[in-house]
Amino acid sequence: HNVYDAVISLGICDKIVPGIVIGALSHGHLPMIFIPAGPMSTGISNEQKTNVRKEFARNQVGRDELLRVESEAYHGEGTCTFYGTANSNQMLMEIMGLQIPSSSFVHPKSASRRTFNSEAVKRILSVSRKSEKYFCIGKALDERSFVNAIVGLHATGGSTNHLLHLPAMAAAAGIKLLWEDFEDLSKVVPLIARIYPNGRADVNQFHNAGGMGFVLQELISEGLLDTSAKTCWGNNVLDSFNLPIFDGARLNWSKTRVESSDKNILRHVSKPFERTGGIKVLTGNLGKAVIKTSSVSKDHLKVSARARVFSSQLEVKEAFNSGLLTDDVIVVVRGQGPKANGMPELHSLTPMLGIIQDKGFKVALVTDGRMSGASGKIPAAIHLYPEALDGGPISMVEDGDIITLDATEGTLSIQADFSQREPFVKPLDTQTVGFGNDLFSVLRKNAVNAEMGGGVNSLFSDFSN
Known part of the structure; x- marks a missing residue:
């Protein structure tokens, strides 16, 4: 007006x-x-915070200690x-x-x-x-x-x-x-x-x-x-x-030129930390995903292991706490895409997966959901689409399937014959029914895929091809 x-x-x-x-x-x-x-202002170091989160995941410290450290990290x-x-x-x-x-x-x-x-x-x-x-x-x-x-x-x-x-x-x-x-x-x-x-x-x-x-x-x-x-x-x-x-x-x-006062934090383009920016597109018979490699060790850029399939991050936590994740593993978390539940962050899995990796095992994450911007050393194929709710290949993955994530070659593949499988349909529960879920159902139904942003802007329809 x-x-x-x-x-x-x-x-x-x-x-x-x-x-x-x-x-x-x-x-x-x-x-x-x-x-x-x-x-x-700077509180305790991010490294200290991460270590305490791992200790909490191992049951080495209690919730009170975790909250104390989190409060010192996020304090102002x-x-x-x-x-x-x-x-x-x-x-x-x-x-x-x-x-x-x-x-x-x-x-x-x-x-x-x-x-x-x-x-x-x-x-x-x-x-x-x-x-x-x-x-x-x-x-x-x-x-x-x-x-x-x-x-x-x-x-x-x-x-x-x-x-x-x-x-x-x-x-x-x-x-x-x-x-x-x-x-x-x-x-x-x-x-x-x-x-x-x-x-x-x-x-x-x-x-x-x-x-x-x-x-x-x-x-x-x-x-x-x-x-x-x-x-x-x-x-x-x-x-x-x-x-x-x-x-x-x-x-x-x-127009005075700014110089780096700490070469461990900032370097010239001519002498960078890495020659590339560290974003890789992954494609293969599981669909299309992305991975950030800038904080992943070169030893972990390729992981080939048996899949353990979950429908929520809570299920992953329960399996970890029960001692079921004690080998090389590709953790598959499906039903986390834009149309399924609005694509929540799965960052809380990072400490647990990091503990598995610290024990010397190969570990990676494959999901149609998101990780936090703070995600670090775990190779994670994220934003995978077609998502599970659309009947994408991730909906037919089973425990024990061999998945290979190769960030160097840009591939994400599975050794499985999907012709004899049906897409997994998550049973109704408090996460899929109820007022809170129904309130946003129109948005989820009209959400576009992850590469288009997972949004509902009407302009996306022009970009579908």
């Missing part, structure tokens, strides 16, 4: 930021900018300090020109945060609908923006959830983005940042070592970013990625 002149968005975590971008593109005539919260305002989906979101919004350069990883209560926030307000007002320089998000985001986003994701080892989120956001802009696009760019974009779970540093240490300023300058100088892409305030990307200089409450900009 022509009420709004501009929009300031405050989304931070997981699906919220992609949802806001999709919503903003649905009203693409409006100017829009993001203001990030920034991360909380701001995003979690590991480089999962929330902080990957912040990187993406910055590299796509949707928030102020170098503002992503500044603490919520710092003086510089307030200065960055004021700068964001000034910039969006300068291009509001009442401004002579009016510039809207529908003009800001195009193919260049999304290619830059994928480059940033690879260079920093970002969350696998963005193999869902970026295609969904792109579709809202009328752009078809495929997993092959991620894989193609992964072959030429090196990994230049090591942030937990791809390294030991948290995002505060990343920021202090040079942060986004270093990453962006490196990618620009090596020709890996399209600097003609636009920011949401109308400038070219190249004109925007300068170093912030604070003069009291005033913010100035310098």
Whole structure:
């Protein structure tokens, strides 16, 4: 109703930021900018937190100790300090020109945060609908923006959830983005940042070592970013990625080059941690999936083992606690796709699978669901489709089938004859019936596959072929 002149968005975590971008593109005539919260201060290390989670899974510590450690890890305002989906979101919004350069990883209560926030307000007002320089998000985001986003994701080892989120956001802009696009760019974009779970540093240490300023300058100088892409305030990307200089409450900009103060966290493109970005598409007679390899040891990039099949992560936990997972194993968790139950995260399986791996066994995960952006050393073929509810091959896998996941060759195969099998149908239970389940049934029925983002945006129907 022509009420709004501009929009300031405050989304931070997981699906919220992609949802806001999709919503903003649905009203693409409006100017829009993001203001990030920034991360909380560093608590206990992510490594300590992970070790206690493993001890809890082994029944070596109780729930009280687990909660104490979790409270010390997540203890204040701001995003979690590991480089999962929330902080990957912040990187993406910055590299796509949707928030102020170098503002992503500044603490919520710092003086510089307030200065960055004021700068964001000034910039969006300068291009509001009442401004002579009016510039809207529908003009800001195009193919260049999304290619830059994928480059940033690879260079920093970002969350696998963005193999869902970026295609969904792109579709809202009328752009078809495929997993092959991620894989193609992964072959030429090196990994230049090591942030937990791809390294030991948290995002505060990343920021202090040079942060986004270093990453962006490196990618620009090596020709890996399209600097003609636009920011949401109308400038070219190249004109925007300068170093912030604070003069009291005033913010100035310098073209001074940012250097890495810790080569264990940030490296030059010419001497990266890995030559490729670490996203691989897997194909074979089980369907199509993706895997993130940047934190997986080379010894575990290929796993061939017998399958153990489950219909929920709770079933996996019960099998683990009963001592049933004591050998090389491919853990198959099905019925976790967009149409089944909205694709919940399976991150709670990571400590248990890590314990099996630590005992010297080969272990991998195959699922039509998601893992967290914090997923680490376990090879995981995720987002598999066709999903089980659509009668995909995963619905006919049985215990004992030999599955081979080969991230080096990009294959996911099973030794089985499906011609004599029927798709597994999960029995009705409290997870599949009831008000809460029925409430979202229309969304699930209309959800597209994982490669298209698992969403319900009507634009997806144009991309079905």
